[in-house]
Amino acid sequence: MSRFGDWLLMLTAAGVMVWWLIRWFDRWLHEPPGAKLRRLAQAGGVEPDEAVSLLQEHGYEVLSGKHRVPLGVVVDEGPVQPTRLYFDYLASKDDKYYLVKLERARQPMDWTASGLRERLLVYALLFPDCEGLIVANPKDKLLRTVRFQLEDGDE
Structure with missing residues (x-):
């Protein structure tokens, strides 16, 4: 009888794992646009400084600050080399998100x-x-918005 119990336990565990994978995939598939940015906005706090004040003066709401995005780089099937990408703030204005880099x-x-x-x-x-990237220069009290767009390849 213990063999039947072992099989029942294994089938139950496998069923739970399959159910969990299907649910995770479905949630990932139907995730609304901007969900990654909303999670970032909830992740970090903002310490008031002159850059935050400059953004607020121009009508932006600073949602979070000082983010680090971990990346891995593989060259010629070698080992993964870790690196990071930094941006300073995540801001929003008129329900649009902007990444902020300080100059x-x-x-x-x-x-x-x-x-x-x-x-x-x-x-x-x-x-x-993101709607664009804001390059902020708190020293000169200047904000610039950078957007990239694809052009026709007719050269």
Whole structure:
């Protein structure tokens, strides 16, 4: 009789695992756009500083701050090399989300199209639900919004 009990226990455990996987996949499949950003907004606190004040003066609500996105890089089937991507704030205005990067003196922004692409495109690709990226310069009290769009390939 113990063999029947073992099989019953194994089938029950397998059934629960299959049910859990189907439920997880269904939840992932029907996740609304922007859900990743809403989770980020709930994750971090905001410490008031001059950058937060600047964003609020321009009508943005700062939702969270100082985010680190862990990434792994694999080269030629080698080991995974960990790295991180940082952005300073997540803000919203008119029900649209924006990632905020602070312009720092030791890493000035190259305001050419290729410079912006090299520096900021990765954020737009990681968070496609964002309306754009805000580059804030608290020292000069300046905000700039950067958006990327696909162009026709007729060159």
